[in-house]
Amino acid sequence: MTFESLSDPVDVLTAFVDGRIQPLRFRWQGRVVRVRRVTGEWNRREGSTLLRYFSIESHAADSYELCYDPRGPRWILSRAWGAKK
């Protein structure tokens, strides 16, 4: 599997449940990637902004890292494993 470090803006179908953000699926390079499960969550501060990061495993068993930036708000795909450009 190949590893890519990215900073691609992506459209993410998102659920807000009990004050938590949950990415459900996103569109990247013309494909829809469905989130099978969130495998990790963490935050990072950039100045006064709190960025929310999610490691996710897709239904196709690929692995990604998504970042939710509330300044947009927008989502950035920051890492991908397994998917070919």
Next chain:
Amino acid sequence: MSRAPVNRRILLVDMDAFFASVEQAHHPHLKGQPVIVCGDPSRRGVVTAASYEARPSGVHAGMPLQEARRLCPNAHYVEGDPEKYVAISLALLNLYLSITPDVEPFSVDEAFLSLQGRHGTRAAALAIAADLKQRIRERFGLTASIGIGPNKLIAKMGAGLAKPDGLTDLDEQAFREVFWPLEAQSMWGVGPQLATRLHALGIATVSDLAHAPREALEAAFGIIGPQLREAAWGKDDTPLVPYHQGIEAKSMGHEVTLPEDCEEPAFLEGTLLRLSDQVGRRLRGEGYVGRTVAVKLRDHRFVTRIRQRVLPEFTADHRMIFDTVRALWREHWSGGPLRLLGVTVSSLAKVSGAGQTELFTPDTRAGRLREAMDRVRDKLGEASLVPAGTLTHRRRLGHVPFGPVSGRGRLRNPEP
């Protein structure tokens, strides 16, 4: 009337191959595979962490990436994300604090916990440690090795006995049974150099150290000689410094392995400026000033030189740090290719309360500019404003592992 002995047990929680395990937990296809965490895998650098699956190949932290690739060509080379590891370390710390307020973070992947009263019995401590391991596994998908003992020394050394995913409980007697037959170097704090000096005195094992004449140890090693002897008996009265009391920093520094050996003065100077800027910013952010400035130069043959200078006054100003570093570098650089550069400020003093602002920002143009720059970076992030002298350097470097440019730079809006 004698008081009843106070029940007290110390736990050392040591996360197993922390950085590599986080990547395996977050990316399930890496589970059971050799994983090597490093800087940008497409550039050279050193191994930051190796998973347990990679270790039988001989790969270890600090090894040049080139050598790791030779030893373990089939490993997954993953670019590390230090801010992620720190964030998870803080989440772990919060978990520990839900068990006891007496938690001392020892490193990004280790922490001491003190259990007292009814929780400080052996049975209670064992049950708490087992439960903690379970909670770490469920919440983070990670394993930890925990050592339990009557003091920090035994807890720390016990945790290393059964890794990964171990749980070891020792009292002083059990400590001696386990460690006395082992090499003196197995003692916490005894490195290869000290072990060689001990050997010269005829001290090969921990038992030898425990039975060595106190006077001989003091004559050879000064004050630490008798302390080493006590440690070999499992004695340690080092206090646990709880997180909420804070820990005073002794030095602050940053270093970077260059993408290729470099002998271009402008590039090297730009790198030193960036490192000085990072150190100054961190000093100011954490409320410190320092007086000793050091530069670290490692050449292409891995020969490392550290040169330092004591300043006439304390500072947290990156210009003053950089001017000193540049002078040291010009004085001691032979002109040959360099592999690594580092900047450290030590002899630190905490600045608190009244006068802090004045110390950091004397009422000069430079001081006011620095204060304004700090405010902008506090609001917009580190990459929002950088010294112009570092720009050429940044474009060429592209990526600096564990520096503030890498992750933050990627997240900036790509649109103009």
